[in-house]
Amino acid sequence: NAGVTQTPKFQVLKTGQSMTLQCAQDMNHNSMYWYRQDPGMGLRLIYYSASEGTTDKGEVPNGYNVSRLNKREFSLRLESAAPSQTSVYFCASTYGGTGGRETQYFGPGTRLLVL
Amino acid sequence: GDSVTQMEGPVTLSEEAFLTINCTYTATGYPSLFWYVQYPGEGLQLLLKATKADDKGSNKGFEATYRKETTSFHLEKGSVQVSDSAVYFCALGPNTGGFKTIFGAGTRLFVKA
Numbered sequence: 756n757a758g759v760t761q762t763p764k765f766q767v768l769k770t771g772q773s774m775t776l777q778c779a780q781d782m783n784h785n786s787m788y789w790y791r792q793d794p795g796m797g798l799r800l801i802y803y804s805a806s807e808g809t810t811d812k813g814e815v816p817n818g819y820n821v822s823r824l825n826k827r828e829f830s831l832r833l834e835s836a837a838p839s840q841t842s843v844y845f846c847a848s849t850y851g852g853t854g855g856r857e858t859q860y861f862g863p864g865t866r867l868l869v870l
Numbered sequence: 871g872d873s874v875t876q877m878e879g880p881v882t883l884s885e886e887a888f889l890t891i892n893c894t895y896t897a898t899g900y901p902s903l904f905w906y907v908q909y910p911g912e913g914l915q916l917l918l919k920a921t922k923a924d925d926k927g928s929n930k931g932f933e934a935t936y937r938k939e940t941t942s943f944h945l946e947k948g949s950v951q952v953s954d955s956a957v958y959f960c961a962l963g964p965n966t967g968g969f970k971t972i973f974g975a976g977t978r979l980f981v982k983a
Contacts, residue, residue, distance in 0.1 A: 759913070786969060788969070795975055795976075796975060797959060797973040797974055797975040797976055798914075798959070798973040800970055800971075803969050803970075805969055811969070813970065814970070845913055845914070847913075847914075855902075855962075855963040855964050855968055855969050855970050855971040855972075856901070856902040856921070856963035856964070856965070857902075857963070858904070858916045858919065859906075859914070859916070859971060860915075861913030861914045861915065862913050863911075863912055863913050864912075864913050
């Protein structure tokens with residue numbers, strides 16, 4: 756099992772460019788999450804998908820869109836990147852059902868720099 | 871609303887020293903409590919968890935006890951190793967359901983040989 760995989764590992768964008776961060780899990784988990792990690796702020800939830808076909812906003816959704824492509828894949832899109840979106844992005848998954856009370860399984864992260 | 875507060879770092883210890891990282895929380899009812907660890911360049915991984923009051927989670931020599939009376943879940947290890955150098959996150963899973971795990975800001979630990 757690969758667990759949770761993310762691509763790319765590192766990306767540099769110019770302000771206004773767009774990009775999609777990819778995430779996939781092979782654990783047959785129902786729920787998937789996108790977080791951003793900034794120094795001194797822990798992890799903040801951007802969007803989550805409780806189950807295939809559903810998505811909901813988290814704490815900091817502005818400037819992002821998501822797609823739950825199928826049970827395995829959950830992508831995060833930046834339509835017009837801004838320097839404030841410079842961060843490390845983590846995808847995570849849980850088996851589902853009780854979401855926040857379950858162990859989360861994280862990918863290795865995507866480091867994004869917006870110039 | 872629900873929240874988690876953990877001690878600021880960095881914490882610097884010598885090998886074989888005793889480690890405590892404090893974590894307190896605010897929540898209604900009985901949340902689940904977690905400690906996650908992040909090694910350099912990696913994602914977070916579960917270190918231990920507890921789901922009800924007085925439960926003790928343990929793993930790799932680390933322990934934490936769910937204290938309802940003090941709303942705390944402090945992380946301890948009797949003898950740290952250089953390989954324990956990492957960032958440690960306390961987290962809370964609300965008992966009201968929902969999908970929003972709440973993470974503390976993280977505490978960076980450096981262990982010197």
